[in-house]
Amino acid sequence: xxxxxxxxxxxxxxEIRRGIIEQVYNAQSGHPGGSLSCADxxxxxxxxxxxxxxxxxxxxxxxxxxxxxxHCSPALYATLARKGYFDxxxxxxxxxxxxxxxxxxxxxxxxxxDMSSGSLxxxxxxxxxxxxxxxxEESGYRVYCILGDGEIQEGQVWEAAMTASKYKLxxxxxxxxxxxxxxxxxxxxxxxxxxxxxKFESFGFNVITVNGNNIADLINAFDKAKxxxxxxxxxxxxxxKGKGVSFMEDKAEWHxxxxxxxxxxxAMEELK
Numbered sequence: 005x006x007x008x009x010x011x012x013x014x015x016x017x018x019e020i021r022r023g024i025i026e027q028v029y030n031a032q033s034g035h036p037g038g039s040l041s042c043a044d045x046x047x048x049x050x051x052x053x054x055x056x057x058x059x060x061x062x063x064x065x066x067x068x069x070x071x072x073x074x075h076c077s078p079a080l081y082a083t084l085a086r087k088g089y090f091d092x093x094x095x096x097x098x099x100x101x102x103x104x105x106x107x108x109x110x111x112x113x114x115x116x117x118d119m120s121s122g123s124l125x126x127x128x129x130x131x132x133x134x135x136x137x138x139x140x141e142e143s144g145y146r147v148y149c150i151l152g153d154g155e156i157q158e159g160q161v162w163e164a165a166m167t168a169s170k171y172k173l174x175x176x177x178x179x180x181x182x183x184x185x186x187x188x189x190x191x192x193x194x195x196x197x198x199x200x201x202x203k204f205e206s207f208g209f210n211v212i213t214v215n216g217n218n219i220a221d222l223i224n225a226f227d228k229a230k231x232x233x234x235x236x237x238x239x240x241x242x243x244x245k246g247k248g249v250s251f252m253e254d255k256a257e258w259h260x261x262x263x264x265x266x267x268x269x270x271a272m273e274e275l276k
Contacts (some may be wrong), residue, residue: 007051010219016086017047017219021248022275023082023095029268031099034107037258039079041183041216041243042150046083048222049148058088061115067145068118068134072127073152073181074108075260080117081105089116125158127151128178132167135176135236146230150179154186157195162207168236169208176236177229178209181216183245185256204238216241248275 007013020043028034050056054067071080078098085092097103104113108122119130131149138145151161168176180200184190191197201211210232214225222241229237245259246252249271263271 010223013047013051013219016051017044018248018275019086020047020079020082022272023085023092024078025249025263025268025271025275027078027081027095027098027105028262030096032262033099033260034078034262035075035260036078036249036262037185037245037252037255037260038073038152038181038183039076040247040249040252041245042073042076042079042181042241043082043247044217044219044222044243045150045179045181045241046079048219048226050083050087052223053226054148055145056087056116058084058116061089065143065145068131068147070119070127070131070134070147070149071109071121072131072149073124073155074121074127076152076181077105077107077109080109081114084114084116087116090114124152124155125160128161128164128168131176131178132164132171132173135168135173136171138175139171139173144175146175146177147173148177148179150181152186153180153182153184153191153197153200154194156180156200157191157197162203165204165207165209172234173236174233177226178204178236178238179216180204180238180240181243182240183243183247185245185254185259187256187259189256200240201238204240208235209238210235211238211240213240213242216243217247250274 109117111117135147252258
């Protein structure tokens with residue numbers, strides 16, 4: 005069922021953020037910062053945009069999502085659990101030995117995961133293949149690929165971008181989670197990355213810049229992407245790393261660090 009109420013979607017995104025914190029805290033490992041920044045993006049995709057059915061996770065005509073920045077699996081797992089792909093109680097097994105909910109998502113072990121990801125830079129290439137298949141088979145499904153802004157420093161991303169443009173994959177939507185931070189600092193300090201929008205435009209993409217932590221703005225951006233014909237779309241989503249937890253926001257140190265008990269309690273209180 006498509007949820008159109010921005011307030012209802014915001015409530016879901018808070019629930020997903022609580023799930024992120026719980027997973028990382030219970031495992032005492034994981035990547036909370038980038039998971040929190042993309043929670044609103046996943047909320048809008050899974051509860052407002054994508055043609056999916058948790059009861060038929062492998063349906064041929066379903067829309068696909070590739071979480072190319074696979075280290076942010078806590079966000080994807082919390083979203084899939086909230087959508088009904090598996091029991092929410094399983095989130096407590098995140099990163100535990102023998103658990104299907106590994107640090108990076110495995111499509112052979114978790115229902116709703118469309119690609120096993122984690123090696124940064126590869127997701128868009130796979131998303132291209134999915135989008136091409138949809139065109140060739142006339143299946144009609146759309147493909148969404150979430151990239152980290154640090155991840156797009158990988159050269160393979162731009163090779164894949166050329167391919168998407170060459171084949172006019174207008175059923176492909178790339179989302180750059182532009183929270184401006186990676187493990188070693190800001191994206192500009194690490195590799196001098198600037199002008200993300202201009203880069204995608206030069207590779208033949210329709211580019212939309214949006215507040216990636218605003219539900220209504222995201223819905224509008226995805227609706228525009230669906231109406232774009234003859235070229236792929238890149239949504240540059242300006243987000244806040246650690247969004248929703250005050251002491252994590254805009255702090256590179258929370259890229260891959262678990263909260264202690266005191267921090268956990270503060271975070272969960274703020275996400276009520």
